[in-house]
Amino acid sequence: MSTLDELIPDVDSLERSLAGEGYLADTGLATALFCSARLPQPILLEGEAGVGKTEAAKALALALDTPLIRLQCYEGIDAGEALYEWNYTRQLLAIRLAEARGDQLGDDDMFTDDYLVERPVLTALRHPGPRPAVLLIDEIDRADDEFEAFLLEVLAESSVTIPELGTQVARFPPIAILTSNRTRDLHDALKRRCLYHWIDYPSTTRATEIIRTRVPDAQQSLAEHVADAVARIRTLDVQKAPGIAEAISWVNALRLLDLPVLDEQAAAITIGSVLKYREDAELVTDRSLEWLVGGDA
Numbered sequence: 001m002s003t004l005d006e007l008i009p010d011v012d013s014l015e016r017s018l019a020g021e022g023y024l025a026d027t028g029l030a031t032a033l034f035c036s037a038r039l040p041q042p043i044l045l046e047g048e049a050g051v052g053k054t055e056a057a058k059a060l061a062l063a064l065d066t067p068l069i070r071l072q073c074y075e076g077i078d079a080g081e082a083l084y085e086w087n088y089t090r091q092l093l094a095i096r097l098a099e100a101r102g103d104q105l106g107d108d109d110m111f112t113d114d115y116l117v118e119r120p121v122l123t124a125l126r127h128p129g130p131r132p133a134v135l136l137i138d139e140i141d142r143a144d145d146e147f148e149a150f151l152l153e154v155l156a157e158s159s160v161t162i163p164e165l166g167t168q169v170a171r172f173p174p175i176a177i178l179t180s181n182r183t184r185d186l187h188d189a190l191k192r193r194c195l196y197h198w199i200d201y202p203s204t205t206r207a208t209e210i211i212r213t214r215v216p217d218a219q220q221s222l223a224e225h226v227a228d229a230v231a232r233i234r235t236l237d238v239q240k241a242p243g244i245a246e247a248i249s250w251v252n253a254l255r256l257l258d259l260p261v262l263d264e265q266a267a268a269i270t271i272g273s274v275l276k277y278r279e280d281a282e283l284v285t286d287r288s289l290e291w292l293v294g295g296d297a
Contacts, residue, residue: 004131007064008034014063023052023059024210032197033060033177040132042155042176044140044191047199050243052210053179054138056199060175061134067127069174070136071120073143079150082121083160091115111164121154124174135174140190141183151178152190202244204231210244215251225262226250229292230274236287238280246274264289 008014014037015030025033033056036043045053061068071082091110098105118126124135137151154160158173178194180186202210207227212218230247253273259266267289275281284292 001130004037004064007131008037010034017063018056018059019213021059021062022213023055024206024213025056025059026206029056029197029199032195036177036195037064037132037175039195040173040175042178042194044178044180044186044194044196045199046180046182046196048201048241048243049181050245051199051201052244053199054136055245057134057136057138057177057179060177064131064134064175066131067133068136069120069124069127069133070138073137073139073141073147075142075144077143077147079147081119082147082150083119083154084122084162085117085119086111087115087117107164113165116162116165121151122160122168124176125154125158125160125168125170127170127172127174129172132170132172133174135176137176137178139181140178141180141186145187148187148190152187152193156193201231201234201241204228207231207244207247211248211251214248215255218251218255219260222254222260222262223251225294226254228294229262229267232292232294233274233280233284236280236283238275238283239277240275240280242274250274262293264293264295267293 008017011027011031011034014034015025015027018025018030018033032043035041037060045056047053058068094110094115095105121135124133127133140148140151155176158170159167161167204224204227207230208220208223211223211227212220215223226247230242230250234241250270250273253270254262254266257266257270259270271281271284275284288295
């Protein structure tokens with residue numbers, strides 16, 4: 001099996017591999033992902049929701065033919081939920097079975113891999129290879145400062161200590177991809193340890209290419225009209241500006257309803273595919289659906 005160096009010897013090869021998995025990365029993003037994989041060094045991807053941060057990690061794992069291990073962050077997440085826990089129910093059953101046989105179990109019998117429940121970070125650190133796993137730490141900005149500090153230590157050392165088992169050192173340090181929607185600022189210490197790339201909204205031309213890649217059966221004209229309409233919506237003061245993910249959902253909804261053209265009627269019945277707040281939908285309809293679909297209003 002090919003090594004990482006053989007599989008992606010340069011940025012162009014990675015860009016082609018990502019495209020082969022349906023993800024069109026520009027040269028800047030492909031370069032950032034290449035450096036993260038080959039150095040290796042964690043990378044922080046920031047951008048508005050729906051621009052393809054999570055999809056970049058998924059596509060990279062597919063391109064490298066290696067597991068994607070995802071940790072979804074949320075308010076209150078702690079190190080135990082990221083690393084491991086002990087299967088206390090199974091341990092209790094083992095103790096009762098031993099007692100029934102007249103045996104006695106000690107700590108060395110109870111705290112082994114047989115009773116260890118690996119969570120995403122530990123799973124990524126213990127991945128056996130031959131290529132490193134892609135560890136996606138999604139929406140790190142939702143976690144708190146303490147969790148950030150914990151991640152900083154683990155990612156810097158590519159190891160973690162389990163008191164009962166000792167220090168677990170990654171044989172193949174994971175390719176760590178952190179994503180953030182910038183709901184809060186991350187600490188400088190974490191940013192210093194990471195490569196950084198901001199993923200912006202694509203141009204309408206690029207968005208059309210991405211839609212056609214993800215929805216290959218869609219007509220070119222439909223993809224163009226949807227990309228154009230999404231770009232128009234972003235010029236308004238909406239609460240949730242739509243990204244490429246919403247554009248793809250919109251095209252899929254139009255195709256499902258057998259609507260080959262994005263006209264005012266089609267937009268009126270499918271607007272919920274792209275706008276997720278009533279106020280945003282009202283803002284667009286007040287501006288006029290004729291304007292949305294490219295009319296002169």
